[in-house]
Amino acid sequence: MFEGKFYNGHTSQGMPAAIHLAAHGIIISYQAGEESGTVFWELAGIEQSEFNDATTLLRYGGYPQQQIAVFEQDFMQALQRHYPEAAFLKSRYRAWLRTGLAGMVVAGGLLLLLAVTVFFWGVPALADQAAAHFPEDFERRLGEELHTTLLQEYEIDSAKTAALKAYLNALQVQADFPIEVTVVKEQEVNAFAVPGGFVVVHEGILKEMQGHEELAALLGHEIGHVQLRHSTKAIARSLSYYMLFSLLLGDISGVAAVIVDNAAAFKDLEYSRSAEQDADRAGLELLLSNKLNPAGMLHLMERLQAQEGDEMEALEFMSTHPSTQNRIVEIRQQIKETSYTIAPNPALEAAWKKLKQRE
Amino acid sequence: MPEPTLAFKGKGAELFSIQIVNIALMVVTLGLYYPWAKAKKLQYLYRKLELAGSPFTFHGTGQEMFRGFLKGLGILAMLYGIWFLGIMSQEPAVMGICTLVFVAGLGVLIPVAMHGMMRYRLARTSWRGIHMGYRGTASDLLQVYFLNLFLTVVTFGLYGSWLTVNLRKEIIGNIRFGNARFEYLGEGSALFWLHLKGFLLTIVTCGVYAFWYTKDLLAFYIDNILVEQEGAYSRLQSHVTGWDYMKLTVVNMLLLVCTFGLGYAWVVTRTLTLVVSKSTIEGPFNPDRLLQTEKEYRDATYEDIADMMDIGLV
Numbered sequence: 001m002f003e004g005k006f007y008n009g010h011t012s013q014g015m016p017a018a019i020h021l022a023a024h025g026i027i028i029s030y031q032a033g034e035e036s037g038t039v040f041w042e043l044a045g046i047e048q049s050e051f052n053d054a055t056t057l058l059r060y061g062g063y064p065q066q067q068i069a070v071f072e073q074d075f076m077q078a079l080q081r082h083y084p085e086a087a088f089l090k091s092r093y094r095a096w097l098r099t100g101l102a103g104m105v106v107a108g109g110l111l112l113l114l115a116v117t118v119f120f121w122g123v124p125a126l127a128d129q130a131a132a133h134f135p136e137d138f139e140r141r142l143g144e145e146l147h148t149t150l151l152q153e154y155e156i157d158s159a160k161t162a163a164l165k166a167y168l169n170a171l172q173v174q175a176d177f178p179i180e181v182t183v184v185k186e187q188e189v190n191a192f193a194v195p196g197g198f199v200v201v202h203e204g205i206l207k208e209m210q211g212h213e214e215l216a217a218l219l220g221h222e223i224g225h226v227q228l229r230h231s232t233k234a235i236a237r238s239l240s241y242y243m244l245f246s247l248l249l250g251d252i253s254g255v256a257a258v259i260v261d262n263a264a265a266f267k268d269l270e271y272s273r274s275a276e277q278d279a280d281r282a283g284l285e286l287l288l289s290n291k292l293n294p295a296g297m298l299h300l301m302e303r304l305q306a307q308e309g310d311e312m313e314a315l316e317f318m319s320t321h322p323s324t325q326n327r328i329v330e331i332r333q334q335i336k337e338t339s340y341t342i343a344p345n346p347a348l349e350a351a352w353k354k355l356k357q358r359e
Numbered sequence: 360m361p362e363p364t365l366a367f368k369g370k371g372a373e374l375f376s377i378q379i380v381n382i383a384l385m386v387v388t389l390g391l392y393y394p395w396a397k398a399k400k401l402q403y404l405y406r407k408l409e410l411a412g413s414p415f416t417f418h419g420t421g422q423e424m425f426r427g428f429l430k431g432l433g434i435l436a437m438l439y440g441i442w443f444l445g446i447m448s449q450e451p452a453v454m455g456i457c458t459l460v461f462v463a464g465l466g467v468l469i470p471v472a473m474h475g476m477m478r479y480r481l482a483r484t485s486w487r488g489i490h491m492g493y494r495g496t497a498s499d500l501l502q503v504y505f506l507n508l509f510l511t512v513v514t515f516g517l518y519g520s521w522l523t524v525n526l527r528k529e530i531i532g533n534i535r536f537g538n539a540r541f542e543y544l545g546e547g548s549a550l551f552w553l554h555l556k557g558f559l560l561t562i563v564t565c566g567v568y569a570f571w572y573t574k575d576l577l578a579f580y581i582d583n584i585l586v587e588q589e590g591a592y593s594r595l596q597s598h599v600t601g602w603d604y605m606k607l608t609v610v611n612m613l614l615l616v617c618t619f620g621l622g623y624a625w626v627v628t629r630t631l632t633l634v635v636s637k638s639t640i641e642g643p644f645n646p647d648r649l650l651q652t653e654k655e656y657r658d659a660t661y662e663d664i665a666d667m668m669d670i671g672l673v
Contacts, residue, residue: 011649012647049406050399051406057416065485066488069413104376114383122389141447
């Protein structure tokens with residue numbers, strides 16, 4: 001027999017009550033002034049307030065619920081003794097607290113491990129899947145949008161762009177998207193691909209090139225990024241991380257802004273090691289299918305290497321970007337393993353000459 | 360009849376053990392656990408908040424809020440979808456219309472979400488079995504919101520104090536606690552001067568006055584809340600001093616910095632303990648004479664939209 005307060009769900013007046021734990025439920029006899037009565041609570045209808053402490057709160061029935069509050073410490077133990085199987089006594093939170101420090105540390109460690117796995121493996125894998133299944137026309141339109149925004153920052157060299165287009169036309173390319181190339185007046189030795197078939201080439205890298213095979217290699221590499229959906233995947237990844245964080249922080253209002261505002265940050269997207277090497281392979285394949293000298297790929301790498309200097313090499317382990325030296329080794333290996341034929345291609349050479357004349 | 364007292368009995372360590380599980384589960388489920396995490400947190404905080412020795416109860420469940428979460432996500436996704444389609448169309452006219460629809464939609468969503476959140480949150484709050492409730496209508500709140508927002512915009516923000524106060528009047532005025540009802544007495548002009556004074560003195564004192572400024576704001580929000588019960592009025596009163604607030608803030612900052620943010624649970628419990636335990640109810644309010652008046656209501660759609668849009672509980 002325990003003493004507590006009974007609340008009938010109609011008034012906040014607590015009525016002193018005697019609480020008896022019977023076999024199939026709780027019997028509550030209350031009395032306040034002239035009002036008195038007895039109610040029987042079936043076990044199935046009882047709910048426990050989560051996070052009970054010295055005071056045990058129990059509720060019963062449909063809306064508005066009846067309630068009892070018992071201030072005695074051993075009431076909870078008595079409940080557990082009487083109704084070991086009762087659903088209302090099962091609290092995952094209480095069970096969690098009972099696991100003790102060792103249990104918590106183990107569980108916490110496991111959860112952390114799981115979280116890390118999800119974070120570093122699950123999210124990218126999901127994002128890549130999503131990106132791979134983007135409809136092509138959607139990807140093209142997304143690319144158009146990004147491409148237009150990006151080009152606003154540059155000055156386009158229309159003469160060289162026309163010449164580069166002519167070169168591309170003479171090249172045999174297999175891609176899901178129509179490839180559109182642009183040359184911009186920028187001296188940095190660089191080029192990048194935008195989803196949906198857009199390739200932007202800096203004037204600087206064209207100047208450095210000594211042979212047209214290098215240009216074919218570069219185009220092949222960038223088209224490889226496009227074809228393998230690398231930047232679409234990178235966008236999907238950064239977007240999913242953003243969504244995850246904003247969900248955790250409870251604010252998703254900025255998600256759309258990311259897609260649109262990301263144009264500026266887009267250039268800095270880093271491809272993974274394997275993405276970069278896959279694109280190299282695609283570039284090499286383009287050279288081979290056009291019967292061009294695969295050494296063009298190596299020369300292109302050497303230009304990049306000369307530009308970078310040596311200081312980058314030491315950072316290989318820290319960077320997700322494979323060092324150019326590693327890429328060169330990889331390409332050499334691949335060239336060695338393939339058999340190929342080289343044939344002169346007058347159309348390409350003519351287009352290359354025209355491009356070089358514009359300098 | 361002893362004075363009805365308010366107390367907060369929550370402990371940082373307990374809240375921490377809840378939050379750490381919440382965060383881990385949210386990361387693992389890519390955030391889908393969020394509604395359950397929120398339910399747990401609210402259940403804990405309400406259970407440890409006491410009036411006259413009896414705790415409050417939060418009846419909301421993760422399931423209810425998850426349903427609301429999905430609906431809320433749907434509404435937001437639709438709005439963003441319209442905007443996105445507009446941008447993709449690359450036609451200036453379509454782009455303009457879609458952007459307009461998007462901005463207007465978000466604008467309407469703010470007061471609608473406030474209204475929905477108040478309805479859900481209060482209907483799922485009870486004390487000694489007596490449920491709270493929100494009687495306001497979305498259209499009234501929309502009117503108050505847009506009229507005051509318009510005035511705030513045309514006065515370049517100067518009217519902001521009135522916007523805040525008028526929203527509080529509308530919202531708090533519609534809160535029921537069984538047969539007791541609330542009212543908000545503050546005036547926009549008072550808040551405006553308070554802001555002006557606080558702003559100037561904070562600059563003059565190189566920031567030290569900020570604690571007293573915040574204390575004044577807290578007092579302005581709490582002291583102006585009136586409770587009417589059977590025709591008799593009582594008032595809430597905050598006794599937090601500038602010193603209290605300074606100690607609270609400085610220690611909270613240290614807690615956050617020294618634990619790299621892990622101490623957040625303690626920051627929450629410390630703050631609630633101070634604010635609640637230093638608030639009193641002045642007047643004849645009788646906690647034993649509340650009667651059940653509110654109907655059941657379980658729709659949590661806007662509960663999460665309010666969260667997503669970062670609308671705090673008033």
